[in-house]
Amino acid sequence: MPIPSPCSLSHPIASFPISTFHSHRPHRFSKRNSTWIRGKGRIYVKSSNSEAKSDETKQKSTSSSENNDTSSGNTSSFLSFLCPLLKVFSGGDPSQQRNHALEVATSSLASVARLPWGSRVSSGSIDSQDVSPNPPLRLQLFEFEACPFCRRVREALTELDLSVEVYPCPKGSVRHREMVRRSGGKEMFPFLIDPNTDTLMYESGDIVKYLFNQYGNGRGPSTGLLESTLFTGWMPTLLRAGRGMSLWDKASTDPPPKMLELFSYENNPYSRLVREALCELELPYVLHNIGEGSTRTRSLLNASGSNKVPFLVDPNTGVHLGDYEKILAYLFKTYSSAASA
Template sequence: MAGNIATSMISTFVRASNGIQSTPAAVKPEIMLQLYDIENCPYCRLVREAITELDLDVEIYPCPKKGERFRPQVVERGGKAQFPYLVDPNTGEEMYESLDIVAYLFETYGQRELPLKWRAGRLQTLGSMLASAPRVQNGMQARPGAEPEYMLELYSFESSPYARPVRELLCEMEIPYILRSCGRTQLQEWILPPVRKRFNIRPDSQLENRRVLQNTEGKVSIPYLYDPNTEQGLFESGDILEYLRDNYGD
């Protein structure tokens, strides 16, 4: 587990400040967006970073290599197996191409100018490729698990080194989930949860999902997985990985 988190941290450092801070979108989609995604795909990462930065909640349909659960849907809808693929049931738009998707999300929901860093799109792609390298074995190949009746919910932000292994396993197991964005808006949120607890620091987040966690669970620590099928909620990436293998593994 320690090695797992260490390489995940390298990916986080490579992406520097991307996929951490949120400035919520001006308009939230009425119906949840759907993203067909491969966790360690550098192009998909860019889209998930923008999702954190806009504080959007999205349904993730994992499409790892050799996956058979959701990949065929993309071929049927768009004509080819290429990821990421976004479906927006609110506007009827469906699209390939990571940078087009990022621009679409900022325009349609952010309703603000595309930040400068996203205008240097190819540089972002290169950086994201470097971030994929340390995790090369993870979140790419299918090892399907059972499909839950109701979608799991993962409270996560893109660059979290602890949330990444959970997203990777969900992807490999082809388990669809609701990605509940929990980016940072406060300086205090950089302080690790145990230290916050020790000194009774309670950052007052502007983000709805962080507020929900604070109010229902009494703390905010990322990742947090809620499984409506068993009505269980879990913090701690190691515990979540074990839970997924025990409940949905072969």
């Protein structure tokens, strides 16, 4: 008998709550160096110094970079330059047989580069190990695995022991990048939607501070979490040769009816390999962060019989998998364009 899914997913993909797009109450978050931007019923935060930032704030869509605006060259991102360069070293088709020893080695080195961030729950984030810190409505994060600024937000989510709906936005995205443009007004990542406070936000630093202010129980980001991105945040992207950056050309164009679920924590080397695949397939999923000290350990034990991650639940097929190699093989086989034909 298959193990029941650890949580029920009753809402379809991309069915954002109406409150996400219309603000009816004051925002609880304010920032001295930020400006609230309103437009067509939407609200998001833009840092006053955002135009002075380089890589993160300059990310934009391919279509925008191809227009006739003479300033487009100044706003193209460093990741856009790295993308084709790193693909040369990424090993080609991600669905083909891999050198798993090399994969684990490079992912493990990436984890070492980001220690200690994204491995454990921040002490003081919750009052009791029996009480979940999650808000009534799940946060929604639009990002892509190889982005160092998106990684900063995922590390914060692990420290706060928060579950989140992840909508991967790889280069060549056929769904989620357009959703970001429509809801936020521009294509930049990471992009957070918090339906609990009617908040839409760009800028990873602002997002991290907001998350700790809103859900940190009085705690701030761990020492170095924000500052370290500029020094070691790029290491996982380089060591993994840009995996989790571009859409696989054989990925199915039709999203599954229900979101997949992944038990993971940000700095686990095996979980990273699975998140890369989910991004390359543009598969939305519920990310259950389960770092050291997580309140979710018991749920994982009940679902898998083990406390090891990654652990994948696919409610569309009833599949439950806990071995990263089997998960990768399953994802590329099940969600390829050939399988959906």
